Amino acid sequence: MLDLYYRHQGLQGNPPVVLLHGLFGSLENLGSVAKALAEEFSVYSVDLRNHGRSPHHEMMNYELMANDVIRFLDSLSLTQVMILGHSMGGKVAMEVALRAPDRISGLIVADIAPIRYLPHHQQVFAGLQALTLSGITSRTQADQDLSAYVNEAAVRSFLLKNLVKTSASGFQWRMNLSAIAKHYEHIMAGQSSESSYEKPVLFIKGGTSDYILPRHQEVILSLFPAAGVKIIQNAGHWLHAEKPTIFNRLVIQFLKSIMSS
Incomplete structure (x- = not known):
């Protein structure tokens, strides 16, 4: 626990x-x-x-x-x-x-x-996992990259609330994306x-x-x-x-x- x-x-x-x-x-x-x-x-x-x-x-x-x-x-x-x-x-x-x-x-x-x-979040996972966090310089860039996988702007905005700035030029996920993806079957x-x-x-x-x-x-x-x-x-x-x-x-x-x- x-x-x-x-x-x-x-x-x-x-x-x-x-x-x-x-x-x-x-x-x-x-x-x-x-x-x-x-x-x-x-x-x-x-x-x-x-x-x-x-x-x-x-x-x-x-x-x-x-x-x-x-x-x-x-x-x-x-x-x-x-x-x-x-x-x-x-x-x-x-x-x-x-x-x-x-x-x-x-x-x-x-x-x-x-x-x-x-399962119905395949495109979401694909988009989130495709983002190269070390190469992202802004949320606008992250949104543009994610739009190739997720069409809805509101959904992208929701998902990218998990993206937090760690330094002048760095981002990381606040959520544990790897564990969520690994145990997605259990979540369903x-x-x-x-x-x-x-x-x-x-x-x-x-x-x-x-x-x-x-x-x-x-x-x-x-x-x-x-x-x-x-x-x-x-x-x-x-x-x-x-x-x-x-x-x-x-x-x-x-x-x-x-x-x-």
């Missing part, structure tokens, strides 16, 4: 909420959610292993990442929290809830299902458990995203029988960034419903 980097917002003593980002991301990705929640909750935004400012490790799978989060809860004496995860972070959140249900009073999963997905894996998580769960789906589909309902309910779903129309996989007002409202309403039950 690793000691994860985190950032806290809100008043200590308010109901605690843990936020977990997705693949290639960091805690900054859920910054608008954290800011909105901090008015009424004690918010802990976490960098998962091999991401952001958290430690690097050659091993990476959902069991390890869930144990990292449980260690994080232990380190702050957080006996029970609500947890929100987006994409890969949603899978980590589900894994934590299944492994330590007594620690999680409610779960929000943003645009991901507990299933194995087919789904969740399984002999027992289900019986407490409230909200799945929030982007209306134009195909990460959660009707055929996933059976496996979702087998693991999370109290799960409900909300759909944000005209939003894709990055629903929290595309429709922040609606997303934050759904999150706050759900968390308050847990507190009042």
